[in-house]
Every structure is written in structure tokens, then in C-alpha cells.
Amino acid sequence: MLLxxxxxxxxxKTDSGDGCGNSWPLCYGELLPxxxxxxxxxxxxxxxxSAWLGILVIILAIWAWKRDPHRKEVKILAGSAVFFIVLQGLLGAAAVIWSQSSAVLASHFGFSLVSFASVLLLALLSFEKxxxxxVARVSEAFKKNLYWLFAYLYAxxxxxxxxxHTGSSMGCGPEFPSCSGTIADLGSQAxxxxxxxxxxxxLLIWIIYSWYHARKHYKEQKALNKGLQFAALFVLLQGISGAMIVLSNLNLFVALSHGLIISFLFGTLSFVALIVYRK
Incomplete structure (x- = not known):
């Protein structure tokens, strides 16, 4: 999934989305151009x-349903993994055949993350003793805080x-944290x-607050504290890699690390949301 x-x-990042023209699933009418x-x-x-991954995810989902037919969260995660990987595949195909808006293209990565998190949580649950x-037992107020935090992360x-997808990575110019671009126009890159x-x-402030609150009021909840500790680490690394994208003038490897770290962060907060949801 990470690959x-x-x-x-x-x-x-390499503008290779049109590498096969508007031909799909073949590439210029050939299996191997x-x-x-x-x-x-x-x-x-x-x-x-991606096609091979889709097959593997379907196999995993069927296997999970047969292995744990009585666990509701396993059924939900298995269905979510398949649904969203198929959906992001169809969006990718649509982007090739018909040109799509930046807003639609942006959702492609979001759906991929949901499928990734679903597979990650299935893997974790398969090793559960x-x-x-x-499981983490917390107050209803803190549980809602974590749910809203997870939803905000997705936004x-x-x-x-x-x-x-709008080419706005350098919208504020080559400096950080200042922004030298024109921000009066809401649709501008800046x-x-x-x-x-x-x-x-x-997001950074919210995650650090949640980690502090959990350490103060729920010390005995080891999984919760460890999850929020890693979330705080990943959000810090995410901010650093975001700044480095600007300062390095869109270095490809820095940009890829940015995408990798957000996957770790999304998976970690998915786990936190799961353990406070479970009874």
C-alpha cells in the first residue's frame, strides 16, 4: 500500500499522469509500450x-471476513479497503480518459489513504491478543475530540x-515561513x-494538546498514549518536510518523504480512533 x-x-510530482495519453487500461493501445x-x-x-495491489486487497478482505465473521470492525475495514481502492482506481482512470478538475484529482490521494488505513488496521487486528x-477507555468528550481531530486531519x-494538483507548492515563493505571493485572490496559488x-x-497544536491531555488524564491507557505520541512525532516531521519542500525548491525525494510521513500520521490516528471506538 505504501509503495x-x-x-x-x-x-x-513528475507530471507523468499523461504518460500514456488518454488510453486506459492499455498504454497507447499496448500492454507494454x-x-x-x-x-x-x-x-x-x-x-x-496498483492493479496487483487491488487483487491483493480483495483477497485480504475475503480472508478477513472468513477468519473473523463476528467482529464488526473487521467487516467494516475489509469493505472499506476494497471500496476505496476500487474508487481511487476508477478516479485515476477517469483522470486519464477525461480531464478532471484539481479538486477531483486531490480526492484521489485521500481515497488512497483511507484504503491504506483500512488495510493497516486489519493487519493490526490480526495480531491482536x-x-x-x-481498547482505550476515555470520556465521551475526549472521544469526540479525537473523532473530530481525525476528521480534521482528512481535511x-x-x-x-x-x-x-494546482501546482501551488511554491505559491508563497522560495522562502519559509513568510509568504511573498498574492493572497488577496482566493483562487491564487499563494x-x-x-x-x-x-x-x-x-493540526500540530491540536495533536500536541490531545497527547498532553491523554498523558495527564489517561496514563494507564498505554496504546492511546503511544498512538498520540507517534502522531505528535509524525506531525512535527510532516511540518519539517513541508518546509524543506519549499527551501529545497521542490526536491523530489523531500516531496516523497512528505507524502510518506502523512501516510504514517493518518494510519496512526486511524488506530487511535479505532481503539477509542471499540467497547
Whole structure:
């Protein structure tokens, strides 16, 4: 799942989405195009690895349903993994055949993350011990706080994907944290980039507050504290990698690390949301 997420980021960062023209599922009418350019190789590789992943996710979902037919969360996660990987695949195909808006393209990464998190949680639940279940008992108020935090993270992910698909990564210029672009126009690259920065700062503060609250009031909940501790670490690394994208003038490897860390953060908060949800 992580490999496909990274390959998708490479497709976007290298502008290889049109590497096969508007031909799908074949590439220029061929299974393996002859004398392909670099962007064609990148696009074809992403398609075939994604197709193989889709098959694996379907097998995993069926296996999970048969192995744990009585656990509701397993059924939900298995269905979610299949639904969202199929949906993001169809969106990818639609983007190739018909041109899509930046808003629709941004949702492609978000759906991939949901499928990734579903597979990750299925993997964790498969190793769960009956005498030591992944459960955290917290107040209803703090539980709602964590649910809203998770929902807000998804919105921040969407703003980040929008930055990528609108070409706004350098919308505030080559400096950080200042923004030298024109932000008066809400549709400008500078305004889109600045919106993502502000949303990310709020996310950082929210996660650190939640970690502090859990350490203060729920010390005995080890899984909860460990999850929020890792979430705080990942959100800090995410902010640093975001700044480095600007300062390095869109270095490809820095940009890929940005996408990788957000996957870790999303998976971690997915786990936190799961353990406070379970009885």
C-alpha cells in the first residue's frame, strides 16, 4: 500500500499522469509500450502495481471476513479497503480518459489513504491478543475530540493534495515561513498554499494538546498514549518536510518523504480512533 502511495506521488510530482495519453487500461493501445519515454514508464508501472495491489486487497478482505465473521470492525475495514481502492482506481482512470478538475484529482490521494488505513488496521487486528485487546477507555468528550481531530486531519490532507494538483507548492515563493505571493485572490496559488500552512499549524497544536491531555488524564491507557505520541512525532516531521519542500525548491525525494510521513500520521490516528471506538 505504501509503495503504491509513493508511486502515485511520483506520477504527480513528475507530471507523468499523461504518460500514456488518454488510453486506459492499455498504454497507447499496448500492454507494454514500445520505446517508452520516462513518464510513460512511470505511469505504466503505477498502473500495473496498483492493479496487483487491488487483487491483493480483495483477497485480504475475503480472508478477513472468513477468519473473523463476528467482529464488526473487521467487516467494516475489509469493505472499506476494497471500496476505496476500487474508487481511487476508477478516479485515476477517469483522470486519464477525461480531464478532471484539481479538486477531483486531490480526492484521489485521500481515497488512497483511507484504503491504506483500512488495510493497516486489519493487519493490526490480526495480531491482536484476546487477553490484551486494542481498547482505550476515555470520556465521551475526549472521544469526540479525537473523532473530530481525525476528521480534521482528512481535511488537511485534502488541502495538501490540492496544493500539489494546482501546482501551488511554491505559491508563497522560495522562502519559509513568510509568504511573498498574492493572497488577496482566493483562487491564487499563494492563497491555496497559505491555507494549507495554516491548517497544518492548527493540526500540530491540536495533536500536541490531545497527547498532553491523554498523558495527564489517561496514563494507564498505554496504546492511546503511544498512538498520540507517534502522531505528535509524525506531525512535527510532516511540518519539517513541508518546509524543506519549499527551501529545497521542490526536491523530489523531500516531496516523497512528505507524502510518506502523512501516510504514517493518518494510519496512526486511524488506530487511535479505532481503539477509542471499540467497547
Amino acid at each position: 503504491v502511495l509513493l508511486m502515485g506521488a511520483v506520477v504527480t 514500445t520505446q517508452p519515454k520516462l513518464e510513460t514508464i512511470i505511469e505504466v508501472s503505477h498502473r500495473y502495481v 484476546r487477553e490484551d485487546p486494542f 488537511v490532507v485534502y488541502t495538501g493534495a490540492l496544493v500539489r 492563497s491555496i498554499h497559505l491555507l494549507h500552512r495554516i491548517a497544518a499549524i492548527v
